[in-house]
Amino acid sequence: xxxxxxxxxxxxxxxxxxxxxxxxxxxxxxxxxxxxxxxxxxxxxxxxxxxxxxxxxxxxxxxxxxxxxxxxxxxxxxxxxxxxxxxxxxxxxxxxxxxxxxxxxxxxxxxxxxxxxxxxxxxxxxxxxxxxxxxxxxxxxxxxxxxxxxxxxxxxxxxxxxxxxxxxxxxxxxxxxxxxxxxxxxxxxxxxxxxxxxxxxxxxxxxxxxxxxxx
Amino acid sequence: xxxxxxxxxxxxxxxxxxxxxxxxxxxxxxxxxxxxxxxxxxxxxxxxxxxxxxxxxxxxxxxxxxxxxxxxxxxxxxxxxxxxxxxxxxxxxxxxxxxxxxxxxxxxxxxxxxxxxxxxxxxxxxxxxxxxxxxxxxxxxxxxxxxxxxxxxxxxxxxxxxxxxxxxxxxxxxxxxxxxxxxxxxxxxxxxxxxxxxxxxxxxxxxxxxxxxxxxxxxxxxxxxxxxxxxxxxxxxxxxx
Numbered sequence: 253x254x255x256x257x258x259x260x261x262x263x264x265x266x267x268x269x270x271x272x273x274x275x276x277x278x279x280x281x282x283x284x285x286x287x288x289x290x291x292x293x294x295x296x297x298x299x300x301x302x303x304x305x306x307x308x309x310x311x312x313x314x315x316x317x318x319x320x321x322x323x324x325x326x327x328x329x330x331x332x333x334x335x336x337x338x339x340x341x342x343x344x345x346x347x348x349x350x351x352x353x354x355x356x357x358x359x360x361x362x363x364x365x366x367x368x369x370x371x372x373x374x375x376x377x378x379x380x381x382x383x384x385x386x387x388x389x390x391x392x393x394x395x396x397x398x399x400x401x402x403x404x405x406x407x408x409x410x411x412x413x414x415x416x417x418x419x420x421x422x423x424x425x426x427x428x429x430x431x432x433x434x435x436x437x438x439x440x441x442x443x444x445x446x447x448x449x450x451x452x453x454x455x456x457x458x459x460x461x462x463x464x465x466x467x
Numbered sequence: 468x469x470x471x472x473x474x475x476x477x478x479x480x481x482x483x484x485x486x487x488x489x490x491x492x493x494x495x496x497x498x499x500x501x502x503x504x505x506x507x508x509x510x511x512x513x514x515x516x517x518x519x520x521x522x523x524x525x526x527x528x529x530x531x532x533x534x535x536x537x538x539x540x541x542x543x544x545x546x547x548x549x550x551x552x553x554x555x556x557x558x559x560x561x562x563x564x565x566x567x568x569x570x571x572x573x574x575x576x577x578x579x580x581x582x583x584x585x586x587x588x589x590x591x592x593x594x595x596x597x598x599x600x601x602x603x604x605x606x607x608x609x610x611x612x613x614x615x616x617x618x619x620x621x622x623x624x625x626x627x628x629x630x631x632x633x634x635x636x637x638x639x640x641x642x643x644x645x646x647x648x649x650x651x652x653x654x655x656x657x658x659x660x661x662x663x664x665x666x667x668x669x670x671x672x673x674x675x676x677x678x679x680x681x682x683x684x685x686x687x688x689x690x691x692x693x694x695x696x697x698x699x700x701x702x703x704x705x706x707x708x
Contacts, residue, residue: 311567313567314707334571334572334573339568341567345567346563346564348563357492360484361488361492361495362484362493363573
């Protein structure tokens with residue numbers, strides 16, 4: 253199944269005939285879509301329809317079995333383009349024995365810090381400032397998710413790939429994600445996020461493009 | 468949207484930190500983690516102490532016999548004490564998603580792997596070498612052989628850690644990888660043990676011992692260059708599952 257969206261003026265991400273197969277069994281694609289600066293793309297699909305796989309392919313964690321990905325107009329080269337994406341997977345990508353603050357120090361050491369932000373303000377944006385020095389493993393699932401989301405307020409990547417960013421979050425946490433994504437769009441960044449129920453949560457003011465993956 | 472106003476913002480957004488900053492951040496994280504789990508770091512030392520102190524009981528307190536076997540026993544003990552921690556070198560990073568973050572970071576992965584192995588060696592194996600004089604006394608190793616043994620260990624253990632890192636990366640995604648890793652590391656460890664034990668034995672009989680040490684040093688340099696690349700490729704494959 254393929255969905256064609258109209259070509260846009262200033263795309264950050266362009267995907268053409270992108271397909272992925274695991275052991276010769278097609279998982280998704282071929283897909284065509286483009287993502288403009290300031291835009292949010294919502295990938296919808298049932299459990300097991302390949303949302304996570306699509307994000308992992310776009311991040312370069314999985315090799316595509318066909319098609320082309322272009323980032324900022326150039327063919328995606330994961331060596332040269334690393335750091336331009338921020339990836340948030342199902343796992344927090346953080347160490348349980350370290351505090352949110354220590355984890356963010358490590359991430360910003362690898363990725364850098366966006367101009368005008370610091371770890372303190374990133375933790376405040378996800379309402380985790382009082383737990384800044386508590387080991388992550390002592391926090392609740394929702395708080396761990398918030399700690400993982402704090403990287404969005406800190407790291408400089410322009411394309412965000414968020415896999416189920418709303419999972420485990422309460423109403424305020426969901427608003428937090430929407431605020432972060434909207435601010436990223438206003439800066440000229442773009443977001444691609446997956447969710448099985450995101451339509452209910454997503455910020456109605458943001459521009460959404462739905463992408464249905466065929467099972 | 469005004470494109471002109473975007474350009475400086477875009478440049479600021481793509482500024483990446485230097486490699487040195489990344490190395491410092493990773494070292495800091497590894498040492499912090501080791502400090503939080505400092506009881507685990509004690510395990511190899513305790514293990515070696517138990518094994519070494521059992522030998523005189525099993526063989527009888529005959530100084531000449533103990534002195535003759537002590538070099539080999541100490542080497543093998545250190546090798547076995549290194550094994551359990553090598554198995555989980557990348558396992559945790561794979562399970563909690565830290566590995567993905569390192570794979571996607573704008574930093575050379577082989578370098579990050581090298582830093583990771585260095586931090587691992589410093590926190591798990593270096594303490595073993597530090598207590599080596601005590602272990603050597605327990606096994607009646609002649610005092611003039613001890614410096615040769617320590618140099619041999621300083622060359623052999625990083626070499627084994629680098630070889631173990633490749634295997635640990637290869638087996639990171641598999642279940643029950645401890646046995647697999649041990650089986651695969653064994654043939655690679657044999658030449659390392661032969662050269663290290665050769666240097667100790669030569670020193671013990673008053674023969675020149677430099678040649679086997681230089682062989683170890685050459686192998687270590689080779690592993691320092693090649694192993695990080697092999698481990699990095701293996702980790703990329705492990706992350707695909």
